[in-house]
Amino acid sequence: xxxxxxxxxxxxxxxxxxxxxxxxxxxxxxxxxxxxxxxxxxxxxxxxxxxxxxxxxxxxxxxxxxxxxxxxxxxxxxxxxxxxxxxxxxxxxxxxxxxxxxxxxxxxxxxxxxxxxxxxxxxxxxxxxxxxxxxxxxxxxxxxxxxxxxxxxxxxxxxxxxxxxxxxxxxxxxxxxxxxxxxxxxxxxxxxxxxxxxxx
Numbered sequence: 409x410x411x412x413x414x415x416x417x418x419x420x421x422x423x424x425x426x427x428x429x430x431x432x433x434x435x436x437x438x439x440x441x442x443x444x445x446x447x448x449x450x451x452x453x454x455x456x457x458x459x460x461x462x463x464x465x466x467x468x469x470x471x472x473x474x475x476x477x478x479x480x481x482x483x484x485x486x487x488x489x490x491x492x493x494x495x496x497x498x499x500x501x502x503x504x505x506x507x508x509x510x511x512x513x514x515x516x517x518x519x520x521x522x523x524x525x526x527x528x529x530x531x532x533x534x535x536x537x538x539x540x541x542x543x544x545x546x547x548x549x550x551x552x553x554x555x556x557x558x559x560x561x562x563x564x565x566x567x568x569x570x571x572x573x574x575x576x577x578x579x580x581x582x583x584x585x586x587x588x589x590x591x592x593x594x595x596x597x598x599x600x601x602x603x604x605x606x607x608x
Contacts, residue, residue, distance in 0.1 A: 410444045412436055413568075414469055414476060421474040421570040426496075433568065434498055434544045440566060442502045445478060449503055452480055453562040463487055475572040481506070481559035489556035489582045489602070492547060497569045499545045501538055504563025508545070509594060510534040510552035511602065526604040527585055530554065535594040554582065554602070581605040 413436045420429040442449065445468075463485055469476040479487060481504075489509070510533040533552045537560065538545070547553050557565065573579050585603040594600070 409436060409439055410468075413440065417469070417474055417476055417568045417570070420568075421471075430496070430498070430546075434546065437498055437500050437566065437568070438544050440500060440502065442564060445502070445566070447478065447502075447564065449562065449564070452564065453482060470572060472574060473571045475567070475569040477567050477569075478502075479557075479565040479567065481557070481563045481565065483559050483562050485559050487555075487557040487565075488605075489554060489584070491554045491580045491582070492549075492569070493553075493577050493580075494549045495547075495553075495569055495571060495573075495577070496549070497547045497567055499547075499568075500566050501540050501542060502564045502566050503540055504559060504561040505537060505539045506560055506563050506565070507558040508534060508536055508538050509556045509558075510547065511554040511600065512550070512552060513554075514599065524603070527601050528604075530600055530602050532594040532596050532598045532600065534596065579607075581607065 413433070416429065416433045416436055420426060420433050423429040463479050463481045465480065466478045467475065468478070481487065483504075489511075511530040512533050514529040514531055534555075547555065571577065581604070582602040583605055584600050586601040
């Protein structure tokens with residue numbers, strides 16, 4: 409099945425009919441398991457690291473138009489809040505349990521005249537715990553484009569990203585500036601203020 413996913417991902421990244429190809433890709437990814445990737449949690453998480461690394465990843469395929477990768481997160485670590493400029497990402501949690509929070513920028517008439525230039529309003533799209541039974545998640549250029557993923561258990565996340573990050577498509581990092589950090593669940597639609605952080 410992994411070979412079929414790679415073929416469909418390549419098709420999607422260059423497709424003249426992206427919605428049809430995206431539907432096919434999501435259907436294939438929905439059936440993907442860790443064993444299809446040749447990964448074993450006992451080997452991925454043999455012991456806790458002596459230093460706190462947020463994550464590491466295994467890249468299966470990378471071109472200018474497509475990246476296929478698996479992200480390995482130990483419990484308590486995270487993919488910090490970041491964006492995907494003009495990108496589509498299809499994801500599935502293959503192992504573990506995470507908290508997944510997504511946001512979108514607000515591009516309406518909110519007054520920004522008194523704002524720090526490094527801050528911008530966004531609204532909450534999604535804030536839920538997900539596991540390997542939660543199915544396929546996706547983000548688009550105009551939907552759930554910023555997200556943060558916090559590992560509640562040792563976890564493995566499979567991602568297909570198109571186009572890829574690169575010199576003309578940097579990844580921006582952020583934090584929620586107008587509320588305390590913590591485990592409070594955010595209400596969908598809530599307006600928050602995001603602050604740009606230095607590159608992680």
